[in-house]
Amino acid sequence: MTDWLIGSLSDIAAWATLFIVLVGLAQNTIYILQLILAARELTANPPIHRLALLWKRYADLAPPIALLSPAYNEERSIVDSVRSMLALEYPAFEVIVINDGSKDSTLQTLKDAFDLQPLSRAFPTDIDHKPIRGIYSAPRIPRLIVIDKENGGKADALNAGINVSRAPVFCSMDADSILESDSLIRAVRPFIDDPGNVIAVGGTVRLANGSRIEDGRVTEVRVPTNPLALFQVIEYLRAFLMARLAWSKLGTLTIISGAFGLFRRAPVIEVGGYQRGTVGEDMELVIKLHKYCRQSKRPYRIAYIPEPVCWTEAPETLKILRRQRARWHRGSLETFFRHAGMFLNPRYGRVGVVGFGNIFFIDVLGPIVEVLGYILIPVFWLTGILSIEYLLAYLAVSFTFGITVSVCSLALEEVQLKRFPRVRHLLLLTLIAILENFGYRQINNFWRILGTWQYLKGSESWGEMTRKGFGPKPGNN
Structure with missing residues (x-):
């Protein structure tokens, strides 16, 4: 009986190990394919570095854009963020800040900084949102509009901004983010090159931690001094420059970051705007657009361009980072299961098979299997069920796949975009790309498990996100 039990446990351990290894190989195969596709796309279509050339080609054809910036308790960074948006180099745009019932002095800070006055502005109510308490304008800055509304969350605030806006294209962004001056003229290119099909475009989000920031502009790119922020630099490079560029090439991009994305207003209204009551409103909108266009057999394209850059502030404490990552993962699960009928459904083409297949392996199955691997395989080895060869393999x-993908993503950045001007910065980031696989990646998967647990409980909490803001800091003067 004892021999039979030991044999059964050995068989279970062997099958469990095989399953964990196969899922891990599937994940890493996806990463390698993303890397290859991204490298090919960057080589075939390198970024246009000369701003003068961009203006010559696109300025006369550029559609008006409304920048929508939801703000909740952003008094520390809101003025610099608005000044950054107003200083953008683009032919025709308006800045619409939506104060989403902030509990701090966000609205008063805006009133004082820009001399805001009440504005009577008629607007349609195509999309539902919480009541608007007032609309304000700045007499000296006609392109600035501020909406004050009852708190309803980011998605609700964006819906209010879409209703009030008048431009055919809107740009959603975070109030704590800073756009580079040429971001809009770069991001709008697909709308001009393919006006009949392009309905959404995503740009790159980079971390401003450690960089020199003056008057709402990143004047010198530096690497963060905070270790957690350093690890996140590599994560962002991998997520944007590799993953999103690859999926854009295949026509299966399923997320455009809420920190910076351009959308054609009409189809967004047709799908009902942003989904309220979810923390993954950015991903959910993109999936709804895919679903709507596929069901209506409408030709469309959702694209990603690596050159337009939006700078944001990364969490620098474990507590805040844990909240952010758990929330992100919960948002992915909410979207996946809300639209689960698209998964592997040929009606939705590549999006259903490749796009949703990627979400399933990376977000739904990935963290669970990886954490099981962290726990079970060492236990099987310690109890003698698995040999040391299995553990080492x-x-x-x-680790080999993880390091390869991270280092190659950094290499892609340096070859094509060259955002880090100092050699010592690149050497440091190369070291971080290696070290993140020994602890940081593992703890991230535990946070994603936390997000899974929150999703299963039906949690709707956003979680407080404390930021330092983009004001002057020691060492930046």
Whole structure:
């Protein structure tokens, strides 16, 4: 009986190990394919670095854009953020800040900084949102509009901004973010090159931690001094420059970051705007657009361009970062299961098979299997069920793939975009790309498990996100 039990446990351990290794290989295969596709796309269509050339080609054809910036308790960074938006180099745009019932002095700070006055502005109510308490304008700055509304969350605030806006294209962004001056003229290119099909475009989000910031502009790119922020630099490079560029190339891009994305207003209204009551409103909108266009057999394209850059502030404490990552993961699960009928459904083409397949392996199955691997495989080895060869092979595959993908993503950035001007910065980031696989990646998966647990409980909490803001800091003067 004892021999039979030991044999059964050995069989279970062997099958469990095989499953964990196969899922890990599937994930890493996806990463490698993303890397290859991104490298090919960057090589075939390198960024246009000369701003004068961009203006010559696109300025006369550029559609008006409304920048929508929801703000909730952003008094520390809101003025610099608005000044940054107003200083953008683009032919025709308006800035619409939506104060989403802030509890701090966000609205008063805006009133004082820009001399805001009440504005009577008629607007349609195509999309539902919480009541608007007032609309304000700045007599000296006609392109600035501020909406004050009852608190309803980011998605609700964006819906209010869409209703009040009048431009055919809107740009959603975070109030704590800073756009580079040429971001809009770069991001709008697909709308001009393919006006009949392009309905959404995503740009790159980078971390401003450690960089020199003056008057709402990043004047010198530096690497963060905070270790957690350093690890996140590599994450953002991998997520944007590799993953999103690859999926855009295949026509299966399923997320455009809420920190910076351009959308054609009409189709967004047709799908009902942003989904309220979710923390993954950015991903959910993109999926709704895919679904709507596929069901109505409408030709469309959702694209990503690597050159337009939006700078944001990364969490620098474990507590805040844990909240952010758990919330992000919960948002992915909410969207996946809300639209689960698209998964592997040929009616939705590549989006249903490749796009949703990627979400399933990376977000739904990935963290659970990886955490099981962290726990079970060492336990199987310690109890003698698995040999040391199995343990070493698992660790070798996991770490080798992870390091390869991270380092190659950094290499892509340096070859094509060259955002880090100092050699010592690149050397430091290369070291971080290696070290993140020994602890940081693992703890991230535990946070994603937390997000899964929150999703299963039906949690709707956003979680407080404390920021330092983009004001002057020691060492930046």
